Amino acid sequence: MKILLYQRGEKALSKSGIGRAMKHQVRALSAANVSYTTDENDSYDLVHINTVDFSARSMAQKARKEGKKVVYHAHSTEEDFRNSFVFSNQLSPLFKKHIISCYELGDYILTPTPYSKQILEGYGITIPIQDISNGIDLDRFKYEQQKVDKFREFFEFSETDKVIISVGLYFERKGLPDFMEIARSLPDYKFVWFGHTPLASVTSKVREAIKEKPDNVFLPGYISGDIIEGAYSCADAFLFPSYEETEGIVVLEALASKCPTIVREIGVYDPWLIHGENCYKGNSIPDFIFLVKGIIDGELPSTVDKGYEVAKERSIEAIGYQLKDVYERVLGGNY
Structure with missing residues (x-):
């Protein structure tokens, strides 16, 4: 089992919670002895995607065409997009449609808390969703x-x-x-x-x-x-x-x-x-x-x-083993 952690745009995201979550995943998989790569041109069995930009969307579509499994990490919701940038409230309905279309490219969806899982289910998403914390480096x-x-x-x-x-x-x-x-x-x-x-x-x-x-x-x-x-x-x-x-x-x-x-x-x-x-x-x-x-x-x-x-x-070590379990179940079709 080899995981592609799709990390394009990590530098731009480094000051955000998503950027820290991506760094935590690298540490978590290392702690759980899970083989991974951040090179999208490398061989892999499953891709783990954290962002909803168009390049990430293309990566998910490419993986699906090649018969690879996709785990989509849902860090964003319409609710937490609102009241952020200028015009975010006006754009939030479009943002919601966009993120749903991204998340539905996954075989399995991860999200950080039971609350965010409940929100995604409220969007009508029927793909399996599991809450796993972003983790913390104690x-x-x-x-x-x-x-x-x-x-x-x-x-x-x-x-x-x-x-x-x-x-x-x-x-x-x-x-x-x-x-x-x-x-x-x-x-x-x-x-x-x-x-x-x-x-x-x-x-x-x-x-x-x-x-x-x-x-x-x-x-x-x-x-x-x-x-x-x-x-x-x-x-x-x-x-x-x-x-x-x-x-x-x-x-x-x-x-x-x-x-x-x-x-x-x-x-x-x-x-x-x-x-x-x-x-x-x-x-x-x-x-x-x-x-x-x-x-x-x-x-x-x-x-x-x-x-x-x-x-x-929610230590990084604990999160690593939870991610490993998800990957194994998705690859084995046990979800």
Whole structure:
């Protein structure tokens, strides 16, 4: 059994969740001793596709013509396309038709969570769908003092500064305007949003939020490596007020770092994230302000150990064996 991980466009996607998921798959298959290639001109038995661009669509069609099996990884839905770029809401019905036509080229569909599986089934897709997490590299997010030091030095934060972080593109859907309002209400704390999107492509609400950001908000752009890993390790809270996700790899990163995690109470986190047990959930800006203050003041019980267990269940090694099982069943026709 040899798997083609179709990776064209990986560089362009490297700053997105899909890009990280693709990197995780390479690591996962290596950990599970699954033979794979990323060269589409190489021999293979099954192709695993993550993107919905036209080249990926052509790859799926080519594989089917050659009698090869296709596993399509559904990272995108109409719901999480909305409230992202300019005109995304107007284009979302067309996007939905496009992604359905792509996913239906698969013999089998993977998607990150039970929630996203339910959405795809609601589209009327009849191909077998299984939810498998995008996974998380636990070793990468172990506490290392040198990473913490690099983070604090980069921002010139002291050890007594109270720091709240978030990670994501500059999307309205990600809750960036809400993040700004929460920070405005808590001027004694430092708020850092890692990530970037060209302002010409974002909605007017996001542009206005960035233009009027309070002084205690820091927007360093996209940063990888020690600085962001140090941020996860020493931040007082990870606040992710996103309105829609198919999983949220950054949430797994926070949980793996044992960073107190606050998310919006939305369907994607059911049933794997539980309020007050392995995270905290809010529905509004006042909720998030209350939760941030409660965590920093020590008035709310810690959820980090249970949160780490959630990440551990989704380790790259565990995901590798789940993918191996899927490939073997698809190739054997047992699905």
